[in-house]
Amino acid sequence: MAGEAPAPHTRRKRMSDSARVPPRVPNVSSERRLVEIRREAENTGKVAAKGVRPSGAPFPIASPETGYYGIPLLKEPAWTWQIPLYFFVGGASAAAGVVGAIGSYTGADRKLVRDARWIAASGCVLSPPLLIADLGRPTRFLNMLRVFKPQSAMSMGVWTLVGFSGGAAAAAFAQFMTDRYGTSFPVRVIEQAGQAASLLFGLPFSNYTGVLIGATAVPAWNENAADLPILFGMSGLSAAVGLLELMGNHKSRALGALGLGAALFECWEGLKIEVQQKPVLKPLKHGASGTLTRAAGLLSGPLPAALRLMSLFSGSGNKSSLRKAAAVSSVAGSLLTRMAWIYAGHVSARDWRIPLGIKSQE
Amino acid sequence: MAITAFLTDSTLCIGCKACEVACKEWNHVAEDGLEWSGFSYDNTGSVGSQTWRHVKFVEQSPEPGFGGNAPEMNSWSFSSDVCKHCENAGCLEACPTGAIVRTEFGGVFVQPDICNGCGYCVVSCPFGVVERNEDDGRAFKCTFCYDRQKVGLKPACAKACPTESIKFGEIEELRHHAKERVAQLESRGMKDVQFYNAGDTSVGGTHAMFILRGDPRQYNLPPKPEVPTVYLRKAWRSSAVGALMLLGGAVVAFLADGNGRR
Numbered sequence: 001m002a003g004e005a006p007a008p009h010t011r012r013k014r015m016s017d018s019a020r021v022p023p024r025v026p027n028v029s030s031e032r033r034l035v036e037i038r039r040e041a042e043n044t045g046k047v048a049a050k051g052v053r054p055s056g057a058p059f060p061i062a063s064p065e066t067g068y069y070g071i072p073l074l075k076e077p078a079w080t081w082q083i084p085l086y087f088f089v090g091g092a093s094a095a096a097g098v099v100g101a102i103g104s105y106t107g108a109d110r111k112l113v114r115d116a117r118w119i120a121a122s123g124c125v126l127s128p129p130l131l132i133a134d135l136g137r138p139t140r141f142l143n144m145l146r147v148f149k150p151q152s153a154m155s156m157g158v159w160t161l162v163g164f165s166g167g168a169a170a171a172a173f174a175q176f177m178t179d180r181y182g183t184s185f186p187v188r189v190i191e192q193a194g195q196a197a198s199l200l201f202g203l204p205f206s207n208y209t210g211v212l213i214g215a216t217a218v219p220a221w222n223e224n225a226a227d228l229p230i231l232f233g234m235s236g237l238s239a240a241v242g243l244l245e246l247m248g249n250h251k252s253r254a255l256g257a258l259g260l261g262a263a264l265f266e267c268w269e270g271l272k273i274e275v276q277q278k279p280v281l282k283p284l285k286h287g288a289s290g291t292l293t294r295a296a297g298l299l300s301g302p303l304p305a306a307l308r309l310m311s312l313f314s315g316s317g318n319k320s321s322l323r324k325a326a327a328v329s330s331v332a333g334s335l336l337t338r339m340a341w342i343y344a345g346h347v348s349a350r351d352w353r354i355p356l357g358i359k360s361q362e
Numbered sequence: 363m364a365i366t367a368f369l370t371d372s373t374l375c376i377g378c379k380a381c382e383v384a385c386k387e388w389n390h391v392a393e394d395g396l397e398w399s400g401f402s403y404d405n406t407g408s409v410g411s412q413t414w415r416h417v418k419f420v421e422q423s424p425e426p427g428f429g430g431n432a433p434e435m436n437s438w439s440f441s442s443d444v445c446k447h448c449e450n451a452g453c454l455e456a457c458p459t460g461a462i463v464r465t466e467f468g469g470v471f472v473q474p475d476i477c478n479g480c481g482y483c484v485v486s487c488p489f490g491v492v493e494r495n496e497d498d499g500r501a502f503k504c505t506f507c508y509d510r511q512k513v514g515l516k517p518a519c520a521k522a523c524p525t526e527s528i529k530f531g532e533i534e535e536l537r538h539h540a541k542e543r544v545a546q547l548e549s550r551g552m553k554d555v556q557f558y559n560a561g562d563t564s565v566g567g568t569h570a571m572f573i574l575r576g577d578p579r580q581y582n583l584p585p586k587p588e589v590p591t592v593y594l595r596k597a598w599r600s601s602a603v604g605a606l607m608l609l610g611g612a613v614v615a616f617l618a619d620g621n622g623r624r
Contacts (some may be wrong), residue, residue, distance in 0.1 A: 062581075063577075071582060098609065136500050140459075147458070149457075152458050203609060206604070207608075213485075215456075216486055222588075222590060226596040229598075233605065258612065355490075357584070357586065
């Protein structure tokens with residue numbers, strides 16, 4: 001029986017690459033060498049001849065233990081770097097939209113509400129270009145809006161993005177008009193409508209990306225389908241709170257409480273993954289993707305939680321710097337969390353054993 | 363319109379790859395790279411955006427009698443893989459543009475004039491079939507020769523298959539035929555023959571069915587494929603809980619903060 005199958009070969013090349021492959025014309029010497037290699041393989045079970053990949057020996061075999069030569073069954077996500085960035089931007093802006101709306105309804109500090117509206121609106125300016133840039137056919141982005149499909153998380157996500165963008169843009173526009181020209185009845189109508197829409201669409205928009213990757217065939221993602229939406233939602237909240245604090249709202253006790261709550265929740269989620277010993281969770285714990293996931297978890301959970309707890313018991317001088325350090329950590333952690341999960345999805349899709357139900361030999 | 367299907371009988375496949383060639387010729391699918399894999403005579407690896415039919419070469423240790431080989435020879439079996447055209451198709455459910463549709467013949471078809479290359483079908487296929495072509499930008503897979511079926515022709519691969527390993531026809535007839543064929547092979551002493559159509563999973567059966575010898579896993583066929591929509595319920599429940607946590611947390615935090623006044 002063959003041991004570990006060799007690394008899956010990279011086939012699907014771009015056309016330009018395959019055009020560069022030198023022609024392989026068999027001749028007498030190459031045929032003679034082939035015969036020698038075959039003889040060696042037959043006698044020793046492996047080939048050590050120069051130019052032959054030793055990792056290919058002994059000859060690979062397809063079997064219930066080695067699958068189909070260890071060629072991955074699933075396809076890796078085709079998404080580019082824009083997608084994790086979009087997850088981060090969208091999540092932070094949605095949470096900011098919700099925080100801004102609730103802050104406004106409860107009569108919170110005006111600066112906090114104004115900053116939250118600007119974050120939400122900036123996110124809506126950045127999100128569609130990121131989403132469109134990732135498409136294979138960007139000019140066909142609007143095809144997303146020709147159907148409304150509840151069973152497709154991406155369709156639902158696009159519609160919430162549209163709703164949230166409208167609301168956040170209206171709220172920010174009303175804010176601008178109020179700041180510049182003073183308030184008036186039409187501006188107040190736009191403000192209230194925009195704010196209500198930001199809240200209504202912001203809630204699902206803050207965490208739908210967890211549903212988006214949770215309901216896929218990628219094992220490391222669908223294994224966590226029940227956790228990813230909450231995790232991504234809380235990660236978005238951390239980022240929104242961090243950004244608001246960095247914009248000068250670091251004295252708000254409400255933000256401090258929200259930041260601490262989100263950080264503590266991320267500690268809990270990280271712990272949950274760390275204690276489970278399932279092979280499907282390996283990409284989240286081992287290798288480069290595991291390191292990234294753990295670093296992201298550290299920056300999102302324990303580190304800001306500790307800094308925020310310390311800030312509660314320290315003098316006013318240290319308080320601000322501790323809160324700001326926690327804010328930077330949360331924002332970085334939120335971005336890294338999305339990158340890490342997408343990366344882990346790639347690694348998971350390459351693992352041919354999981355979808356075939358084959359236990360690792362290690 | 364009759365609901366159609368493929369039945370690929372690997373016990374009849376001779377690994378000639380005529381199906382691959384016929385498919386590429388009819389559908390104008392580009393070549394998929396010139397690389398020696400070292401995996402038997404399979405230098406393609408899997409179906410993908412530029413490979414809609416793919417012959418698998420399952421090469422194993424010598425096993426007397428398997429596949430009619432001499433005892434000292436490696437045993438070989440071949441099987442022509444293709445899009446499964448699932449009854450509950452993950453790609454179709456996931457497609458946010460409606461580009462992927464169910465045809466009147468029961469197949470799953472990506473409309474090339476609608477697809478915007480979002481890539482969501484790629485991660486939604488439990489069989490790893492559909493793939494985004496990075497040169498073109500759109501997602502591609504077997505069309506079930508929708509154009510040929512429309513005018514009453516067999517798909518190109520089934521037409522080209524010289525041993526009738528690839529059978530095409532009405533799905534119920536083929537299911538019946540498969541049952542008879544499995545019984546026939548078993549009566550000849552092939553005790554490891556099985557029928558594969560993922561019928562007992564959430565995929566709910568496929569329109570590309572297979573007769574295999576041995577474990578489906580060695581053909582890179584998952585023993586228990588799941589259509590990803592089965593995860594939607596718990597994911598959206600989690601989303602609702604997350605939304606409530608965000609909403610409730612914000613309300614409580616701002617109210618407890620004395621209306622947020624510093």
